[in-house]
Amino acid sequence: MTKRQLEVLIWNRECETMPRTDLRSLQLRRLRETVARAYQRVPFYRRALDSRGVKPEDIRTLEDLRRLSFTVKSDLRDNYPFGLFAEPLAQIVRVHASSGTTGKPIVAGYTRHDLDIWTEVMARVLAAGGVTDRDVVHNAYGHGLFTGGFGFHQGAERVGATVVPVASGLTKRQLMLIEDFGATVLCCTPSYSLVIAEAAADEGIDIGFRWQLRVGFFGAEPWSERMREEIEEKLHLHAVNIYGLTEIVGPGVAVECPFQQGMHIAEDHFLAEVIDPETGEPLGYGQKGELVFTTLTKEGMPMLRYRTRDLTTLDDEPCPCGRTLVRMDRVTGRTDDMLIIRGVNVYPSQIEWALLQVAGLEPQYVIVVDRQRDSLDELEIRVETTAKLHAEGAAALAAAQAEANRLMHQALGLSATVMVVPPGALPRSEGKAQRVIDKRQR
Ligand code: ADP
Ligand code: ZN
Numbered sequence: 001m002t003k004r005q006l007e008v009l010i011w012n013r014e015c016e017t018m019p020r021t022d023l024r025s026l027q028l029r030r031l032r033e034t035v036a037r038a039y040q041r042v043p044f045y046r047r048a049l050d051s052r053g054v055k056p057e058d059i060r061t062l063e064d065l066r067r068l069s070f071t072v073k074s075d076l077r078d079n080y081p082f083g084l085f086a087e088p089l090a091q092i093v094r095v096h097a098s099s100g101t102t103g104k105p106i107v108a109g110y111t112r113h114d115l116d117i118w119t120e121v122m123a124r125v126l127a128a129g130g131v132t133d134r135d136v137v138h139n140a141y142g143h144g145l146f147t148g149g150f151g152f153h154q155g156a157e158r159v160g161a162t163v164v165p166v167a168s169g170l171t172k173r174q175l176m177l178i179e180d181f182g183a184t185v186l187c188c189t190p191s192y193s194l195v196i197a198e199a200a201a202d203e204g205i206d207i208g209f210r211w212q213l214r215v216g217f218f219g220a221e222p223w224s225e226r227m228r229e230e231i232e233e234k235l236h237l238h239a240v241n242i243y244g245l246t247e248i249v250g251p252g253v254a255v256e257c258p259f260q261q262g263m264h265i266a267e268d269h270f271l272a273e274v275i276d277p278e279t280g281e282p283l284g285y286g287q288k289g290e291l292v293f294t295t296l297t298k299e300g301m302p303m304l305r306y307r308t309r310d311l312t313t314l315d316d317e318p319c320p321c322g323r324t325l326v327r328m329d330r331v332t333g334r335t336d337d338m339l340i341i342r343g344v345n346v347y348p349s350q351i352e353w354a355l356l357q358v359a360g361l362e363p364q365y366v367i368v369v370d371r372q373r374d375s376l377d378e379l380e381i382r383v384e385t386t387a388k389l390h391a392e393g394a395a396a397l398a399a400a401q402a403e404a405n406r407l408m409h410q411a412l413g414l415s416a417t418v419m420v421v422p423p424g425a426l427p428r429s430e431g432k433a434q435r436v437i438d439k440r441q442r
Contacts, residue, residue: 009258009321011127011159012120015268016323020316023324027271028062030296035059035068038302041086044079045304065271065294066282070305073106076247081107084301092300097145098246105145108246109300115154117297121252121266122155128255128264129215129240131185133160138183138213140174140192141220142431143167147250148220152187155252161185168192168430171199179210186216190223190231190239191433194363197234198424213237219244219251221432222331222349226356227363243331247306248293254328259320262327269297272326273305274314277335288313290335291328309335339369339438341377344414348435351381354411355418358404360389360396364426370439377440379416381408387423 010016018026036056038045048069049055058064076084081104085092093112097105110118131137137156141148149167156163164181166174168188174196177183186193193216200207207213213235219242231239243263244251253270254263265272270293274283277290291308295301310331319327333347340346348367355361365383372378383404389396397420404418427434 009128009130010323011124015266016124016264016325018268018324020324023267024062026268027296030268031062031065031271031294032056032059034294034296034298034302035304037086037299038304042084042302044075044084045302048304062271065273065305068294068305070280070292070307071303072307073247073309076106077104080104082109084303085109086302087111087300094150095145096147096150096246096250098147106246108147108250111299114249114298114300117269118151118249118252119154119158121249121269122151123158124155124266125217125242125252125255126152126155126159126161126185128257129185129217129238131156131159131161131215135159135161135184135214136182137161137163137185137187138174138178138181139163139165140168140186140188140196141251146431147244147246148187148189148431151244151249151251152217156185156187171195171430172203175200175203175205178213179205182212184212184214186213186235186237188216188218189220189429189431189433190218190227191221191363191429192431193218193231193235193239194227195428195430197231198428201234207234208236211236215240217242217255222333222352224330224349224352224356224363227352230363241330243328245308245310247303247308248295249298253293257319257321257323261319262315262329264319264321264323264325264327265314267325269295271296272314272328274312275307277309277311285314285316285326288329291331311335337436339367339379339436341369341379341412342414344412346379346412346414350411351408351416354407355381355383355404357407358400360386360392360400361404361420362386362423364428365435366426366437367435368437368439379412379414381416381418382421382426383418384423384426385420390422 039056092109094110143149215238241256244253254265273292274289283289291310295303313329315327332349362384368380
């Protein structure tokens with residue numbers, strides 16, 4: 001790629017390629033402002049700082065961040081719905097909330113300024129994938145309380161693209177609109193992109209011939225490099241990984257550049273740390289741990305040292321794209337999606353990795369954990385085969401299953417039962433895929 005081509009892909013050169021020393025002084029200035037605002041306006045933060053005997057003026061360097069306590073998901077639940085807002089509702093022009101599988105959702109509030117920053121970081125995301133005013137953006141992320149749909153909508157408008165706010169669901173209609181409107185950009189969860197590809201195949205649509213998709217932005221759930229290959233091959237597009245979470249802003253926290261060596265974090269707005277999830281001690285670049293964010297510009301709901309539960313590593317090596325922003329590695333799992341099976345820690349991403357080493361298996365799987373009374377935990381993985389493997393018959397299926405079982409044992413260090421099932425046998429999701437069924441908790 002030429003230098004000229006790369007330059008076009010950077011939406012905000014000043015911020016995205018700022019020398020790191022300048023970036024760090026900007027971060028420090030913004031951190032001090034944020035801590036002061038949080039302390040003055042949010043009782044929860046005032047109590048948290050007071051309990052450690054820390055005053056906002058004690059934050060003199062970026063390292064002083066460590067003097068602040070962490071904020072965790074349950075703090076948001078305890079202050080439901082608006083207790084962590086730093087502005088009166090008159091200034092809050094939008095709320096979003098995360099899916100929240102159990103109990104009350106996590107709520108986030110945005111001022112007009114916050115929406116503007118969010119739009120700016122989303123414009124950076126779209127530009128990083130080469131989106132311009134010549135593109136038609138098919139936005140199949142959920143529009144509603146979930147942040148995905150609105151985030152992409154705003155960013156795509158700002159880069160001047162033609163946005164189709166189709167939201168998720170009614171897949172057949174999506175196929176029609178992608179084709180008729182000449183969509184060049186697809187935005188949805190990685191699992192839903194495969195649902196779209198599958199539905200198109202069922203309809204006998206030759207995607208490479210009839211569709212014009214060029215690039216897709218996929219995030220909101222973990223996915224692997226193998227899944228990227230699968231999506232790119234089936235949808236004939238270039239798949240970009242994006243990361244974000246409701247508590248921090250929604251999508252727009254980080255995005256891959258064309259070099260795909262991790263996702264650049266919008267560090268002028270979100271200060272990132274990686275900590276040891278057991279001890280809370282900060283870890284260095286290159287060390288894997290839990291990602292923690294402090295917002296630097298948010299007015300409505302500032303977050304101080306928010307523990308994401310997402311596991312990753314940070315890399316501050318210069319990137320050939322010219323951005324100076326640190327890169328975070330693919331999120332391989334959350335501290336809270338770790339399964340403990342017969343005492344062994346197992347992440348769904350390890351299971352996916354093993355499955356996708358086997359030719360003829362698809363990234364469509366569910367993990368079922370069960371325990372009969374007084375007996376050991378049982379781990380069963382149901383995975384779909386490709387139509388091609390399915391057609392090859394029983395012997396081929398048995399061989400793939402045996403290979404998957406062998407690799408699973410190797411990857412996890414415990415025995416599991418892999419069962420291959422026909423294509424289309426497992427339920428599909430329009431948003432985030434539900435991959436784990438843990439029957440032990442019932
Ligand atoms: P919920 O917590 O209900 O899932 P969010 O929609 O805010 O609500 O989801 C944010 C979470 O989604 C992140 O903390 C992370 O675990 C996951 N996530 C988002 N983007 C990615 C990505 N590109 N890769 C892996 N996980 C991701
Ligand atoms: Zn880069």
